[in-house]
Amino acid sequence: MASIEKKVIQIIVDKLGVDEAEVTSEASFQNDLGADSLDTVELIMEFEKEFDISIPDEQAENIQTVGHAVTYLESSVEK
Amino acid sequence: MKRVVVTGIGALTAIGNNVPEYLEGLKSGKSGAQPITQFDPEQFKTQFACEVTNWDPTDRLDKRAIRRLDRYIVMALYAADEALKMAGINNEAGERIFDLDPDRAGAIVASGIGGLGTLEKEIMDFADGSGTPRYNPFMIPKMIANMGAGHISMEHNLRGPSYATVSACASGGHALAAAADDIRLGRADLMITGGSEAVVTKVGIGGFNSMKALSTRNDDYKTASRPYDAERDGFVLGEGAGIIILESLDHALARGATILAEVAGYAASSDAYHISAPHPEGAGAKMAMINALKYAELKASDVDYINTHGTSTPLGDTAELKAIQLAFGEDVYDLNISSTKSMTGHLLGAAAAVESVACILAIQHNFVPPTINHFTDDPEIDPKLDLTFNKSVEKPVNVALSNTFGFGGHNSATIFKRYNP
Numbered sequence: 001m002a003s004i005e006k007k008v009i010q011i012i013v014d015k016l017g018v019d020e021a022e023v024t025s026e027a028s029f030q031n032d033l034g035a036d037s038l039d040t041v042e043l044i045m046e047f048e049k050e051f052d053i054s055i056p057d058e059q060a061e062n063i064q065t066v067g068h069a070v071t072y073l074e075s076s077v078e079k
Numbered sequence: 080m081k082r083v084v085v086t087g088i089g090a091l092t093a094i095g096n097n098v099p100e101y102l103e104g105l106k107s108g109k110s111g112a113q114p115i116t117q118f119d120p121e122q123f124k125t126q127f128a129c130e131v132t133n134w135d136p137t138d139r140l141d142k143r144a145i146r147r148l149d150r151y152i153v154m155a156l157y158a159a160d161e162a163l164k165m166a167g168i169n170n171e172a173g174e175r176i177f178d179l180d181p182d183r184a185g186a187i188v189a190s191g192i193g194g195l196g197t198l199e200k201e202i203m204d205f206a207d208g209s210g211t212p213r214y215n216p217f218m219i220p221k222m223i224a225n226m227g228a229g230h231i232s233m234e235h236n237l238r239g240p241s242y243a244t245v246s247a248c249a250s251g252g253h254a255l256a257a258a259a260d261d262i263r264l265g266r267a268d269l270m271i272t273g274g275s276e277a278v279v280t281k282v283g284i285g286g287f288n289s290m291k292a293l294s295t296r297n298d299d300y301k302t303a304s305r306p307y308d309a310e311r312d313g314f315v316l317g318e319g320a321g322i323i324i325l326e327s328l329d330h331a332l333a334r335g336a337t338i339l340a341e342v343a344g345y346a347a348s349s350d351a352y353h354i355s356a357p358h359p360e361g362a363g364a365k366m367a368m369i370n371a372l373k374y375a376e377l378k379a380s381d382v383d384y385i386n387t388h389g390t391s392t393p394l395g396d397t398a399e400l401k402a403i404q405l406a407f408g409e410d411v412y413d414l415n416i417s418s419t420k421s422m423t424g425h426l427l428g429a430a431a432a433v434e435s436v437a438c439i440l441a442i443q444h445n446f447v448p449p450t451i452n453h454f455t456d457d458p459e460i461d462p463k464l465d466l467t468f469n470k471s472v473e474k475p476v477n478v479a480l481s482n483t484f485g486f487g488g489h490n491s492a493t494i495f496k497r498y499n500p
Contacts, residue, residue, distance in 0.1 A: 017143040041216040048213075 004051075004077060005070045011046045012066065015039065025067035043069075051077045083259045083342040084331050084498055087166025087324035088436045089158030089273075092423045093129035093317055097161055101433075102440050104422060105448035106471050110301045111423050112315050117196075117279050125293040127300035128279045129317035129424025139173065147217045148230065149194030151320075154429075155227030155275035156234060158320040159186075162271065163235065166324040167336055175235075177334060185239030185267050186231040187258040188322070189250035189274035191428025191485070193224030196280045224428075227275050227320075239267045248388070249347075250274055251321065251431030252483040252491030256345045258325050268330040273432035275320035287316060290355060294391065304425075305452035306389035306396050306418035307466050314390040317424025321432030323439070340439045343478065343494040344375025350488030357395050357484065361402025364388075364484060367492040368406040375494045377478060379410040382494070384447050384479040386434045389418025390425050397459050399482065404461065415447040415474070417467035422451055431483040431491060438479035438495045447472040 009023045016033050029035040029043060044060045047053075047069060053076055055063075063069050090097065093111025094104030104111070111129035120126040136145055136153050139160045145153050163169040170176045201218045220226060225243035232241040240261055244253040251274030258272035287293045294313040296303035304315040331338055348370065350363035357364070372379060385403060389396055396418075404411050419437050426433055437448055453468035460466075477497045484490045 017146055038216040038220075045213055045215065 004073050007050055008047070008066065008069050008073060011050060012043065015043055015046060023066055025070070026065060028065045030064070047073060053077060080263050081265055082328035083262045083325050084328050085323055085339045085342065085439055085495070086326045086331050086336040087162040087164070087168070088339065088439055089160065089162035089165070089320070089322035090433055090436050091131055091134070091154050091158045092319040092426070092433055093131055094422050096131065096134050098165070098436070101436065102444065105419060105437055105440065106446060108449045108451040108469065108471060109422055110304070110451060111317065112300045112303055114300065115279060115284070118281055120284060123284050124288045124295045125284055126297045127303065127315065128284070129315055130279050131319050144234070147221065149197045149221040149226070150277035151190055151194055151275045152221070152226050152230050154277055154318070154320040155188050155322070156230055158273065158275065158322040159231045159235070159271055162322040162324045168324070179269060181236050181238040183239055183268040184237040184270065185258070185261065186228045186237050186241040186271040187244065187254045188228040188231055188272060189244045189254035189428045189432070190224040190227055190276055191245065191247050191250045192276065192278050194222035194226070195278045195283055197221040199280050199282045231271055235271070237271065239270070245428070246489035246491070247485030247487055248425065248427050248430055249483045249485035249489040249491045250428035251435070252345070252481070252493055253347060253489070255323065255431065255435060255493055256347060256491065259342050259345065262325055262327045268327055270325045271322060272325055273320065273322040274429035276427045276429040277318045278427065279316055279318050283316060292355070292392065302452040304391045304421045305454070306387070306391040306421050306450055307457060307460055308453050309455040309457040311391045311393060311396065313392055314420065315424040317420070317426040319423070319426055319433060320429055321436045323432065323435055338498040340442045340495045341498045343377060343496040344371045345491065345493040346370030346374055348490045350490065352488050355486045357398035358488070359398055361398045361405060363488060363490045364399060364402035364482065365405045367490040368403065368480065368482065371480065371492040371494050375496070377494065377496070379407040380413065382407070382414050382478045382480050383474070383476045384414060384438070384441055385416045386438050386479060386481045387416055387418045388482045388484045389450070390420055391418070397457070399484070400460060400464065412463050412465070415465050415467045415472060417448055417450040419448050421449070431481060431493065434481045434483065435493055435495065438481050441476045441479050442495060442497050445473060445475050447474060447476060
């Protein structure tokens, strides 16, 4: 489980160019981490690539924070 | 009509990553050709190019700001940064120091092709992918050819006209003409213009290879770009950016700017002949030069230097010289001609931009850059022409003309002259 969170944080740091310290569970991509709508689409794509899953658009729209992403991925990625 | 002057220049080329280095490269006759580093070229007929190397864009640009930009956009921003500093609009730290009216300033910056590397990578990733039908959301804004202009306007808060012009290898010339017109007609006080190009990619090399447009002199790549040599076998692909700050004379004088040169005139024409071959008699190119002289109210004998399109292709080089001879008559024997593509390679949509910078430097520093890599005279070329082979020449340059021609038969000629109040 911890490794999913770690990977998620790493992707966010890489893609958004933010400090790791800013990437808290509550942090919102758009409100706190400076992402725009295109950045969030790219993040979703990176999650899909990294974890080899497909995230449906309607689910992707609900992933607004770091915590949302970790929770969703932990429940979706095959153990 | 307003007079249009140049108050800043920026250059990023294989022979220099800034204006002082570029000047030194032009004076010393440096070849920018080297084996391709941006991909493994082993499968390709041509395995070298004039790449920009030892370049760290973050020495001028914010890492965060450039992380989602195609190389060609970063190059445009990088050269614009240098030009704005030279013009005294920004300070060395890149901060605005002149109170520029944002509604009276714009950016018309060309790219012949745009973000080809981005498009190529995305398509290859997609083909290799899991089948999820998704492209990166930044693909389109990285790829489209207007984003050099777009990002410069955003980065420097310019709310006047901003767009790109596209006419293949003449794109930069058309951009300069459009930007100069905005100033001439009083629509803007200051315009950032020029061009950038970065297509040293598999598709770029492979595509031009298929047209038999590129030199394949892999065993002697340093001397492969040899315009007007009897053994020339095609152009060498270059990359980089050239940026020119144009300003109305009134605006430049009012703020006490240093004036580097004046834009004397420009004209465009078309061959109406073939997609890639030049008109054999140079019919269109001739008219671009004649009309640029007319606009500039200059005589052929006033021109000291012609920076040619001279790409080092068998057909193009001689057709252009024919056109020059038709346009200049006997006066052609009293001026210097050179192709700086012998050093920088062919920057396609940025060619006119870096070559206009070369003309401005020639006027500023009174020298004619050489056509390097000359070994064997071409019997088709009039031996009385002074093609400035192999060594730069020190001489007063008061008027310099830059030619550029693009696939599609697009021609552009731009004349710069020494500023005299």
